[in-house]
Amino acid sequence: MIELNQVIKAFEQEKAVDGVTLQVHKGSIYGLLGSNGAGKTSLLKIMAGIYRQDSGTMAAFYRTVYPRWNEERFVQLGSVFKLDVKRKLHRMSKGMRRQAAVWLGLSCMPEVLLMDEPIDGLDPVMRQQIKNLLFQEAAERQVTILISSHNLREIEDLCDHVAIMHKGRIIVEKDLDDLKADTHKIQVAFRHPDHAKAMDEQVNILHEEKRGSVSLFIVKGNREAVTERFRALDPYLLDVLPLTLEEIFIYEMEDAGYDIQPIVL
Structure with missing residues (x-):
């Protein structure tokens, strides 16, 4: 589970994240929504350990880098993504880099996946493939997944719980079925x-x-x-x-x- 309590992060006196409290339960697929500049990416970076919050607390399943790399899983997922493993990432298209990020992430056998626009730039077939993989990870391995996206139709298909951010604050946080x-x-x-x-x-x-x-x-x-x-x-x-x-x-x-x-x- 990921748990945040009254988390604040400011840049040059402007609060990007302003007193956010939320829980992402193990095995859930959680959607983080909001307008441009709402604070979604800053919040994800706090959860990933890239940013340190100014105040408040955050707890998650943090480990060292790549402790659970699974070569067998990497080879197995190669049949889904079909990317040339010898090709440099900077020579790939945007959509191919998205695929590579998901492929590498899933091959680490994570307990937590933090995803920022994970299916942006992908064709409809690959979008569905990745959605199926995420459903499988959540259902079979109880992976906790938090997705930040502007694509609300995809979020609606994927997530069981959503939060909406505005000006650094959570204004709505509910089970998706309850919200609807x-x-x-x-x-x-x-x-x-x-x-x-x-x-x-x-x-x-x-x-x-x-x-x-x-x-x-x-x-x-x-x-x-x-x-x-x-x-x-x-x-x-x-x-x-x-x-x-x-x-x-x-x-x-x-x-x-x-x-x-x-x-x-």
């Missing part, structure tokens, strides 16, 4: 214009917009309790629509003050 079960997209056509305003006081609204006679709400809370509040106003139309992790991320960031504006050309 707690956030809802509701499409409703009210009988009276004042009913939309009434909902502002009754439910926790992350986002609201009007599309003609139909209103769209992104709300947090128990699904049954939330929909019952809307049904009580006897609307013409009431639908609860599925939400992707990408949508939840956008609305959580908007609620945290991240400036998201429509583009008008």
Whole structure:
């Protein structure tokens, strides 16, 4: 398990990581999300021992370099990655270097994998191959995996737990299924214009917009309790629509003050 408690890291008086507390349990695949400059990479470097935190505590399964190198595993994974082992890394493409990093990392038989954009630049087939390998490592060897990525669709496929960072802080940290079960997209056509305003006081609204006679709400809370509040106003139309992790991320960031504006050309 990786455990951080009130970890702070500043560069020239600016906090890149600001009081982060989280736990990554053994065998889980954990997604670390956030806007550019949120502090994700700095947090990963603290976990990897590259940076030392200014304050707070961090505990993980640290060992010396390459103590568990497994040549048999390295040869076995060669059938997946098919890279020329004699070729220098700097002569490889970005995607090939990503593959080499995962190949070498898995060949060390790690207990913990810290991965920063691990499938960026890979083709769809190789992305799926690496996802399958990560699932296998977590399921069979109980490897603890923490992934930082902007590719939320891939995170949604891979991870069982996610955290969202903004300005150095964790603003949301939940089991992925719980996060999706707690956030809802509701499409409703009210009988009276004042009913939309009434909902502002009754439910926790992350986002609201009007599309003609139909209103769209992104709300947090128990699904049954939330929909019952809307049904009580006897609307013409009431639908609860599925939400992707990408949508939840956008609305959580908007609620945290991240400036998201429509583009008008």
